[in-house]
Amino acid sequence: MGTRLRETLLLHGLRLLHKFDARQPAPHRLGTKAIRRILAISSTAIGDTLLSTPALRSLRLAYPQAQISVLLNTDYTALFANNPDIDEIIPYAGGYRRFLRLACSLRRRHFDMVVILHGNEPQATPLAYLSGADFRFKLPNNNDFRFLLSNHEAEHGWDAFAHGIDQRLAVAALAGGAPTDHRMTLPVAEAHAAALDQRLASRGITGKATLIGFQPGASTISRRWSANNFAELGRRLLARYPDCHLILTGSPKERKLAAGIAEAIAAPRVWNTAGELPLAELPALMQRLALLVTGDTGPMHMAVAVDTPVVALFAVSDWQCSGPPAGEKGSRHFVIQKWRTCTPCLSKRCPYAEPPCMANISVDEVETAVTDCLAGKPGRVSRASAPPEIFL
Known part of the structure; x- marks a missing residue:
């Protein structure tokens, strides 16, 4: 059965079910002890x-x-296992795989409220509704399933929020959440830090060494800086800083990419950890780095969360929506923002092996940002005006 047909059947079925829904939740329960079980979806x-x-x-x-359960992508549960704000992690495989089984499992937990912080549709909102929870909140709420939400009347899209964290905090506020800041939470377990120390020692890397991280991979090709540029930057940094070591990070799928960069640098002070470190140890590594050079990636957010400076490279995406808090007083993060080269931008379906938008970021300007960061200079955002677009 095709995905579109499943979505259509689900939509019509839920419209019929919703028509006979007799639930009448009392808004005064929000923010009180009457809310005992909460499901947050960030999958x-x-x-x-x-x-x-x-x-x-x-x-x-x-x-x-309250008991706070979180529906998380199955592959990343280990990373959030020691988050102090989470009582239970429910693994989520995604899509329609075991969709009905999961919906029944959620219903048996008797949640009072579901908050969808970030989840793919058309599954996230139907799962929230089928859980049986009285309250269901999500922003943006402009999809076909919005009639299932408690906040369906005022319609909001992504353009209503300056940053992804603002969007999620807005959902929490609808649910009666308390004011808080934008700090991300990523505790580093002592056991994982100790395991990392042993790995570093086995490679002859002492505590005094300066570790510079490279994250060459990204969720889409359009967010990758070229491997040749990373290799050239690596050679320059090793020559400039005799006590530094380069640490290449990434997932198992990115190990070949990182290995090619390590081979091109051709120096003993390079460690390719991509696919080698367990995911749970990655926060400890990020905390140990002096800085991380990266595109718009998950490891970028990990580094920011553990207070490690980043040199973040943006073109397809906008740093103001998904980047670190660069440019703010006291920030140590450096952002280089270029323009979208192609019109239309195909983003996830970028046809280029080396995207021209990311190629506009030169090795010279990244090297300057790295040296300024290591020198302790304040973070900054470097922007460039766009030339005429390439029309695909």
């Missing part, structure tokens, strides 16, 4: 889920006695 990528952690803290502050 997409690592970075998306990290952006949800301030909203989880908002809910914990407002509902200290």
Whole structure:
């Protein structure tokens, strides 16, 4: 059965079910001890889920006695296992896989409220409704299933929010969440830090060494800086800083990409950790780095969450929506923002092996940002005006 047909059948079935729904939740229960069980949905990528952690803290502050369960992408549950604002993690495989089984499982938990912080449609909102919870909140709420939400009357799209964290905090506020800041939560377990120390020692890397991280991979090709540029930058940094080591990070799928960069740098002070470190140890590595050079990636958000400076490279995406808090007083993050080269931008379906928009970021300007960061200079945002577009 095709995805579109499943969505159509689900939509019509839920419209019929909703027509006979007799639930009449009392709004005065929000923000009180009457809310005992909360389900938060943040079931997409690592970075998306990290952006949800301030909203989880908002809910914990407002509902200290409540059981807060979080529906997370199955692959990333280990990363959030020690988050103090989460009582239970429910693994989520995504799509329509085991959809009805999951809906029944959620219903048996008797949630009072569901907050969709970031989840793919058309599954997220139907799951919230089928859970049986009296209250269901989501922003943006402009999809076909919005009639199932408690906040369906005032319609909002993504353009209503300055940053992804603002969007999630707005959802928490609808649910009675307490005010909080934009800090992301990513605790580093002592055991994972100790394991990392042993790995570093086995490679002869002492505590005094300066570790510079490279994250060459990204969720889409359009967000990747070229491997050749990373290799050239690596050679320059090793020559400039005799005590530094380069740490290449990434997932198992990105190990070949990182290995090619390590081979091109051709130096002993390079460690390719992509696919080698367990995901749960990655926060400890990010905390140990002096800085991370990265595109718009989950590891970028991890580094920011553990207070490690980043040199973040943006073109397809807008740093103001998904980047670190660069440019603010006291920020140590450096952002280089270029323009979208192609019209229309195909983003996830970028046809280029090396996207021309990311190629507009030169090795020279990244090297300057790295040296300024290591020198302790304040973070900054470097923008460039766009030339005429390439029409695809």
